[in-house]
Amino acid sequence: MAALKELFKGATKKSISKVDEYVDLDLSDYEEVIENEPAEMYIRIAELNNLNELPDLKKEVYDGNMLLVDISLLKRDKFNLDRAIKELKQVVEDVHGDIAGVGEEQVIVAPMGVRIDRSKIFGGK
Amino acid sequence: MAALKELFKGATKKSISKVDEYVDLDLSDYEEVIENEPAEMYIRIAELNNLNELPDLKKEVYDGNMLLVDISLLKRDKFNLDRAIKELKQVVEDVHGDIAGVGEEQVIVAPMGVRIDRSKIFGGK
Numbered sequence: 307m308a309a310l311k312e313l314f315k316g317a318t319k320k321s322i323s324k325v326d327e328y329v330d331l332d333l334s335d336y337e338e339v340i341e342n343e344p345a346e347m348y349i350r351i352a353e354l355n356n357l358n359e360l361p362d363l364k365k366e367v368y369d370g371n372m373l374l375v376d377i378s379l380l381k382r383d384k385f386n387l388d389r390a391i392k393e394l395k396q397v398v399e400d401v402h403g404d405i406a407g408v409g410e411e412q413v414i415v416a417p418m419g420v421r422i423d424r425s426k427i428f429g430g431k
Numbered sequence: 432m433a434a435l436k437e438l439f440k441g442a443t444k445k446s447i448s449k450v451d452e453y454v455d456l457d458l459s460d461y462e463e464v465i466e467n468e469p470a471e472m473y474i475r476i477a478e479l480n481n482l483n484e485l486p487d488l489k490k491e492v493y494d495g496n497m498l499l500v501d502i503s504l505l506k507r508d509k510f511n512l513d514r515a516i517k518e519l520k521q522v523v524e525d526v527h528g529d530i531a532g533v534g535e536e537q538v539i540v541a542p543m544g545v546r547i548d549r550s551k552i553f554g555g556k
Contacts, residue, residue, distance in 0.1 A: 345546035349497075351533060352552045362552065372474075372545075374499070374533065408476060408499065420497075421470035427477045427487065 347371055347417065355379050357386055363415075364397045370417045378411040472496055472542065480504050482511055485518055488540075492522045495542045503536040 350366050352359070353376040366373055375394075380387040391405075394415050398405045404416040406424065414422055475491050477484070478501040491498055500519075505512040516530075519540050523530045529541040531549065539547055 346544035347546075349529075349539060349541060349545060349547045350552050351548065366552070372497075374539070404474075414474060414499070416474060419471040420474060421472075422474045423476065427475045427491070 347420075349374060352376065353379060354390060357390060360390055360393055364393065367394070367397045367401060367403060367415050367417050372417060372420060373413075373415040374408075375413045375415065376411060377413055381411065472545075474499060477501065478504060479515060482515060485515055489518065489522045492519070492526060492528060492540050492542050497542060497545060498538075498540040499533075500538045500540065501536060502538055506536065 348366075348371045350371055351374050352363060354360075354363070363373055363375065373394075377387060377390075380390065391413070394413070395405055397403070398415060401418045403418055404420060404422045405413065406422040407413050416422055473491075473496045475496055476499050477488060479485075479488070488498060488500065498519075502512060502515075505515065516538070519538070520530055522528070523540060526543045528543055529545060529547045530538065531547040532538050541547055
């Protein structure tokens with residue numbers, strides 16, 4: 307029984323609480339991993355600090371994963387930022403993926419078969 | 432010849448410029464769509480302003496697309512934010528996708544087969 311309870315814990319815990327009930331939202335609260343599901347693709351979150359990290363980032367895209375890269379720390383170093391973007395763009399050309407800036411401080415790098423929609427589906431600009 | 436030139440324009444323009452050359456980076460500069468490639472999945476960027484937008488957002492995930500949702504405008508309205516997150520989480524459970532907060536103002540909602548890596552591959556916390 308304990309095992310069964312454990313099995314359903316994740317699934318039922320949330321659905322029991324009433325939708326209309328006030329809950330103070332903690333972002334970590336819904337950072338829940340659905341375990342043991344096979345993943346075809348991973349979304350990796352990265353902060354780009356310097357060019358030494360580029361080979362690992364590029365490998366992720368070659369491996370078919372998506373990157374959401376925070377470039378805010380490189381914004382003042384336009385030389386290296388531009389070089390990083392150029393290299394990521396080259397990977398995207400190689401794998402027929404996609405790359406786009408989101409706002410001023412993030413870049414999405416998408417692997418083969420994934421396209422970034424440039425028009426916000428909600429929200430201006 | 433003109434057609435051929437046009438064909439290679441996108442690909443060669445960037446690679447001709449020297450890597451070491453200083454270029455003032457314009458984010459829109461690398462927001463380039465690779466046209467005419469079939470996409471299995473789209474990444475849609477959205478700003479969540481109110482709950483009326485939820486059905487369209489949910490449809491995207493059911494359709495197999497990924498969302499990067501800016502929730503900053505709903506942050507002060509915890510009641511609606513929590514409700515929105517609950518609904519998106521329900522979709523993710525339905526389709527065996529994934530959902531996670533990125534920083535304090537963004538939520539990634541991933542469709543079936545896509546997992547969000549919680550550990551930043553670079554950069555602390």
